[in-house]
Amino acid sequence: MTAEKDAKPQAHPPGSTIGILGGGQLGRMLALAAGELGLNCHIYCPAEDSPAFDVARGVTCAPYEDEDALAAFAEAVDVVTYEFENVPDKTASFLSERLAVHPNAQVLATTQDRLVEKTFLQENGFAVAPFAKVDSVEDLEAAIVKIGVPAVLKTRRFGYDGKGQTVISDTSDLAGAYAEIGNSPAILEARIDLEREVSVICARAQGGQIATFDIAENVHQNHILHTTTVPASLALGMLEEARAIGSKVAAALDYVGVLAVELFVERDGALLVNEIAPRVHNSGHWTQDGCLISQFEQHIRAVAGWPLGSAARHSNVLMTNLLGDDIHNWRQLAAEPDVRFHDYGKSEARQGRKMGHINRIFPLDTGT
Amino acid sequence: MTAEKDAKPQAHPPGSTIGILGGGQLGRMLALAAGELGLNCHIYCPAEDSPAFDVARGVTCAPYEDEDALAAFAEAVDVVTYEFENVPDKTASFLSERLAVHPNAQVLATTQDRLVEKTFLQENGFAVAPFAKVDSVEDLEAAIVKIGVPAVLKTRRFGYDGKGQTVISDTSDLAGAYAEIGNSPAILEARIDLEREVSVICARAQGGQIATFDIAENVHQNHILHTTTVPASLALGMLEEARAIGSKVAAALDYVGVLAVELFVERDGALLVNEIAPRVHNSGHWTQDGCLISQFEQHIRAVAGWPLGSAARHSNVLMTNLLGDDIHNWRQLAAEPDVRFHDYGKSEARQGRKMGHINRIFPLDTGT
Numbered sequence: 001m002t003a004e005k006d007a008k009p010q011a012h013p014p015g016s017t018i019g020i021l022g023g024g025q026l027g028r029m030l031a032l033a034a035g036e037l038g039l040n041c042h043i044y045c046p047a048e049d050s051p052a053f054d055v056a057r058g059v060t061c062a063p064y065e066d067e068d069a070l071a072a073f074a075e076a077v078d079v080v081t082y083e084f085e086n087v088p089d090k091t092a093s094f095l096s097e098r099l100a101v102h103p104n105a106q107v108l109a110t111t112q113d114r115l116v117e118k119t120f121l122q123e124n125g126f127a128v129a130p131f132a133k134v135d136s137v138e139d140l141e142a143a144i145v146k147i148g149v150p151a152v153l154k155t156r157r158f159g160y161d162g163k164g165q166t167v168i169s170d171t172s173d174l175a176g177a178y179a180e181i182g183n184s185p186a187i188l189e190a191r192i193d194l195e196r197e198v199s200v201i202c203a204r205a206q207g208g209q210i211a212t213f214d215i216a217e218n219v220h221q222n223h224i225l226h227t228t229t230v231p232a233s234l235a236l237g238m239l240e241e242a243r244a245i246g247s248k249v250a251a252a253l254d255y256v257g258v259l260a261v262e263l264f265v266e267r268d269g270a271l272l273v274n275e276i277a278p279r280v281h282n283s284g285h286w287t288q289d290g291c292l293i294s295q296f297e298q299h300i301r302a303v304a305g306w307p308l309g310s311a312a313r314h315s316n317v318l319m320t321n322l323l324g325d326d327i328h329n330w331r332q333l334a335a336e337p338d339v340r341f342h343d344y345g346k347s348e349a350r351q352g353r354k355m356g357h358i359n360r361i362f363p364l365d366t367g368t
Numbered sequence: 369m370t371a372e373k374d375a376k377p378q379a380h381p382p383g384s385t386i387g388i389l390g391g392g393q394l395g396r397m398l399a400l401a402a403g404e405l406g407l408n409c410h411i412y413c414p415a416e417d418s419p420a421f422d423v424a425r426g427v428t429c430a431p432y433e434d435e436d437a438l439a440a441f442a443e444a445v446d447v448v449t450y451e452f453e454n455v456p457d458k459t460a461s462f463l464s465e466r467l468a469v470h471p472n473a474q475v476l477a478t479t480q481d482r483l484v485e486k487t488f489l490q491e492n493g494f495a496v497a498p499f500a501k502v503d504s505v506e507d508l509e510a511a512i513v514k515i516g517v518p519a520v521l522k523t524r525r526f527g528y529d530g531k532g533q534t535v536i537s538d539t540s541d542l543a544g545a546y547a548e549i550g551n552s553p554a555i556l557e558a559r560i561d562l563e564r565e566v567s568v569i570c571a572r573a574q575g576g577q578i579a580t581f582d583i584a585e586n587v588h589q590n591h592i593l594h595t596t597t598v599p600a601s602l603a604l605g606m607l608e609e610a611r612a613i614g615s616k617v618a619a620a621l622d623y624v625g626v627l628a629v630e631l632f633v634e635r636d637g638a639l640l641v642n643e644i645a646p647r648v649h650n651s652g653h654w655t656q657d658g659c660l661i662s663q664f665e666q667h668i669r670a671v672a673g674w675p676l677g678s679a680a681r682h683s684n685v686l687m688t689n690l691l692g693d694d695i696h697n698w699r700q701l702a703a704e705p706d707v708r709f710h711d712y713g714k715s716e717a718r719q720g721r722k723m724g725h726i727n728r729i730f731p732l733d734t735g736t
Contacts, residue, residue: 014698014711014724032403035396035423037702038711038724055403057422289660292708292729307703314729315682330382334405335675340660343382343406356382356406361660361682 010100010206011305012078014038017058018303019077021091023050025344025354026083026280029288031056033296039304042077044069051345052083064091074098081257081303085111085278086158102206102256102303103278110253111278113156114187124252126245126273129264134186137175143188144171150191153177155184162223167191192272195265198232200246201284203298203308204255211298211311213291215242218262218283224352225282228319230290231365234265241271249276258299260284282321282354289340289359290317315361327355338362378468378574379673380446382406385426386671387445389459391418393712393722394451394648397656399424401664407672410445412437419713420451432459442466449625449671453479453646454526470574470624470671471646478621479646481524482555492620494613494641497632502554505543511556512539518559521545523552530591535559560640563633566600568614569652571666571676572623579666579679581659583610586630586651592720596651596687598658599733602633609639617644626667628652650689650722657708657727658685683729695723706730 012018018034020027023045031041031052042058043050053059058076062069070091074080080101085108092105110120118131132143134153144151149171155164166180168188178186197220201213217232218225232239246261253259253276260281262274284295293301293309301308322333327349334341336358343356380386386402388395391413399409399420410426411418421427426444430437438459442448448469453476460473478488486499500511502521512519517539523532534548536556546554565588569581585600586593600607614629621627621644628649630642652663661669661677669676690701695717702709704726711724 011699014695014713015715028403032400032423035400035403035713036710038698038713040422040713054408054425055400055423292657292706292727301702307699309702309708310705312706314731327382330406331379331675334669334677337678338660338680340677342404345382345403345406345408347383359660363682 010079012039016040016078016304017042017076018300019044019073019080020052020056020083021045021064021080021087022083023047023052024083025051025346027052028055028344029285029294029296029342030081030083030280030300033294034300034304037297037300037304037306039300042073044073049347054345064088067094070094071098079303079305081299082108083279103259104254104256107253107255107278111276114154114159114275115156115185117276118187118189120252121249121273121276124248126249127270128273129192130190132188134178134188137178140174140178140186140188141171144168144174147188147190152189152191153181154187154189155181156187157185192264193267195267195269196232196234197262197264197274198234198242199228199260199262199281199283200242201258201260201281201287201295202243202246202250203258203295203302203311204247204250205302205308206256206305208251209308210247210250211308212243212246213284213287213295213311214313215239216283216286222352224323224354225321227321228283228286228317230286230313230317230319235269238265238269238271245271245273249273253278257302258284258295282357283319285342285357286317286319286359287311288342289361290315314364316364317362318360320358320360321354322356322358324349324351324353324355330356333358336360378447380407384408384446384672385410385444386668387412387441387448388420388424388451389413389432389448389455390451391415391420392451393419393714395420396423396712397653397662397664397710398449398451398648398668401662402668402672405665405668405672405674407668410441412441417715422713432456435462438462439466447671447673449667450476451647471627472622472624475621475623475646479644482522482527482643483524483553485644486555486557488620489617489641489644492616494617495638496641497560498558500556502546502556505546508542508546508554508556509539512536512542515556515558520557520559521549522555522557523549524555525553560632561635563635563637564600564602565630565632565642566602566610567596567628567630567649567651568610569626569628569649569655569663570611570614570618571626571663571670571679572615572618573670573676574624574673576619577676578615578618579676580611580614581652581655581663581679582681583607584651584654590720592691592722593650593689595689596654596685598654598681598685598687603637606633606637606639613639613641617641621646625670626652626663650725651687653710653725654685654687654727655679656710657729658683682732684732685730686728688726688728689722690724690726692717692719692721692723698724701726704728 041056260277409424628645
């Protein structure tokens with residue numbers, strides 16, 4: 001369809017093209033959601049066999065540093081978003097000079113660095129685990145004195161799924177611990193006595209409208225998300241508190257799009273912010289089959305300047321990730337009643353690689 | 369992923385490619401559903417601006433008679449299906465000689481011709497409105513004597529959305545009536561005293577497994593589907609009868625894929641088969657948001673040799689088609705709570721053209 005005459009400058013009607021940096025499963029599911037809205041996607045990713053390429057109208061396979069390719073990409077699309085938080089600074093600023101990038105480049109700068117992120121959270125009044133900056137073994141010794149053990153030493157950048165971190169339980173070999181994470185700029189965080197982990201998936205539109213999905217409870221195995229259960233088994237007050245944290249983080253970042261906030265629930269019931277993911281998130285995959293509007297559609301709506309949809313839930317959901325060889329059970333999984341099977345179209349089922357997920361749905365509890 | 373060692377010959381694992389003849393909105397929604405399963409699609413369509421092209425990995429834009437293009441298409445895909453029933457005979461047989469085409473070519477031959485279809489239905493014991501073959505004005509006169517008025521004169525082929533048909537209420541100008549439908553090979557059908565129209569959407573797998581969605585009630589405006597409501601307001605016994613008709617038609621056709629059977633409900637409560645659509649169907653669009661597994665996913669599963677999913681419904685649904693300029697209300701429609709907005713990505717909003725639809729969901733009735 002043609003552009004509406006009364007469209008606001010930032011609103012992109014059906015027929016517009018959303019540029020997505022990153023071509024993994026999140027990009028793929030974003031593109032599929034955009035397709036239902038009559039929006040086109042153009043995927044930019046350096047990897048040739050990117051899953052998102054197969055479902056998008058436009059494709060650029062080039063390094064993130066290739067300014068010619070980026071310039072052509074900027075010409076080809078109406079607005080830019082991304083499916084991963086490690087978009088290089090220069091890529092984000094190059095594109096931001098040419099057209100709107102949502103979420104904004106400052107969000108990337110904040111969330112790419114654990115120290116900057118934790119400092120941002122603390123300065124904005126969110127509870128976080130005690131932390132300290134570590135740039136040397138001497139820093140680490142001082143940090144241990146301040147924070148105690150057990151503690152977790154994490155690289156400031158590029159950590160995910162437990163990579164780039166190590167637990168420190170005794171202090172006899174701090175140099176060894178620092179070497180273990182590559183002697184990189186790091187952060188030491190107190191290890192929390194966890195009751196459980198939950199996350200809040202929150203969408204924020206360009207005008208500030210917010211839609212928050214119900215709080216999800218996450219179980220990890222080997223530092224990789226294993227299951228998400230909705231609703232989370234938290235007291236009502238804590239659910240409300242978690243939702244409020246998501247909304248406040250989104251507002252504090254002047255965020256546009258879907259954001260995930262991972263929260264630690266301490267044994268005493270306190271909620272601590274663990275980390276922010278400035279993108280759709282694995283712990284929001286349940287929304288595909290538990291809600292009318294998924295996290296992927298909400299993100300596309302926000303980025304395209306559309307109104308958000310309702311985040312209401314029509315079913316309870318248990319999401320289970322399919323890693324590596326799990327995907328070879330596709331036939332059995334697809335045959336299970338009340339299960340929706342999702343496959344990311346990846347060609348190689350390497351160990352621990354996220355290959356797909358299943359959502360098992362249950363009727364809403366009628367009691368309260 | 370790689371093919372399973374124990375895969376049956378006809379089963380196509382994630383990573384396989386489904387070839388789809390036709391690139392309209394049904395092809396687009398099939399491709400989006402395939403994408404969630406890790407399957408690729410290759411769309412074959414003569415029209416350059418086909419909506420399905422934008423969400424598929426492979427695209428062939430060529431006439432259905434182009435045997436070089438068809439041969440290359442057959443090489444590029446693992447199995448073929450179609451999104452419209454007017455696939456030329458020669459196209460279907462050319463492809464069927466090279467690889468599996470689901471539903472089979474005989475289904476096309478039966479459903480492309482109203483006379484053949486009605487005869488098939490009658491011979492298999494399904495109730496249909498009285499009908500007669502019309503190849504001339506003399507035939508029409510004889511048919512009117514047999515069937516009476518009011519009656520509907522329809523071309524045997526290529527009719528849709530009320531095109532190629534005329535109602536005969538008086539018999540003064542039968543030559544004029546026959547000229548009105550182009551003096552084409554035709555069928556005269558008794559006009560039914562309708563209570564309502566319903567449809568049954570039924571999926572049948574390669575092994576004969578059947579999954580039938582709940583019966584939907586349809587309201588047409590100007591011969592074009594306007595709304596579908598689920599559940600239909602029929603007595604339980606009639607709902608069961610309608611479901612059984614769908615299953616029996618699918619079995620009688622040795623059908624693989626999703627099939628729609630449109631039923632007339634007479635004022636006396638009898639169910640008559642109006643027509644069979646050998647494809648996913650507009651009156652099944654509600655399944656996208658009322659069921660865990662949509663008609664589109666069920667069709668892809670059946671064609672790819674996967675087990676069918678459950679056809680259970682988690683919500684009540686009111687589907688409304690968006691024709692022509694209706695689509696320009698996208699912003700208001702997308703903002704409505706409990707509504708999911710679907711846009712087919714068509715560039716030109718011609719009057720009466722199907723541009724999108726909305727599904728409005730409601731909690732399941734708790735009473736019975």
